[in-house]
Amino acid sequence: MIDKKIEDFLLKQSDTFVKSADSVAVLNEEHKIAHAKLLLSQYKYSRVPVLNKEREYIGVLGLNEIVEFEMSHDFFYEKSENTAISEIVNTNVPTVQRSFGLEEVLHLLVKEPFIPVLKGKKFDGIIARQEILKAFNAFAHDFTKYYDITKRN
Numbered sequence: 275m276i277d278k279k280i281e282d283f284l285l286k287q288s289d290t291f292v293k294s295a296d297s298v299a300v301l302n303e304e305h306k307i308a309h310a311k312l313l314l315s316q317y318k319y320s321r322v323p324v325l326n327k328e329r330e331y332i333g334v335l336g337l338n339e340i341v342e343f344e345m346s347h348d349f350f351y352e353k354s355e356n357t358a359i360s361e362i363v364n365t366n367v368p369t370v371q372r373s374f375g376l377e378e379v380l381h382l383l384v385k386e387p388f389i390p391v392l393k394g395k396k397f398d399g400i401i402a403r404q405e406i407l408k409a410f411n412a413f414a415h416d417f418t419k420y421y422d423i424t425k426r427n
Contacts, residue, residue, distance in 0.1 A: 281376050283417060284409050291405035295397050300325050303332050303360040310359050311340050323390050323397060324363045330395040333365035372398055380406065 300323045301310050314322065314337050321336030340354075343362045347353045368382050369390045379401055382389050388400040417423075 276377050276380075279421060280413070280417070283413060283420070284376055287409045287412060291409050292391055292399050292401055293405065294399045295329070298323065298400055300397070301335055301359055302327070303358065303363065305359050307340060307343060307354040307357050307359055307362065310335055311337070311354065314340070320387060321364075323400065324359060325397050329397055331369060331390055331392055331397040332360065333363040334367045334390070335359050335363050339364055370401070374401070 299313065299317060299319060301313065303324050303326050310322075313319070314335075319336075321334045321338075324332045324335050326332055339362045343357075344354065367386065367390065369392050370379060370382070372391055372393050374391065379389060383401070383403045383406055386403070388402045390400055391398045
């Protein structure tokens, strides 16, 4: 369990570690695999959220899923040009609602580079592991400006 004062300190920075949906690169489930591959490689993203037309979260797609698809189809480029990413999207990635708990997010970020944040089913943004690490860096440098730490006997 995270100490309440530490959690409060870190959650005061939650606006900085939740990247809003309008500033996150996403794919539409109807995009073709070739388009996704271009986006991921051009911008050097490891994976991105996939949404439907209503901006509801479907899952994530990364180069791993694309390579697995290509290997199972002998790198058949035409298949990548004609196959919607909805056929290979990874739907087994954990998500959190906007009212997330810090401890839950920390546990999830051990295995994931980012956690999608939802409002109901709508995609609201992501919490990136990198941003949480920045918050902990601020904690390490600034916590004693606001709190005294005393050793227990």
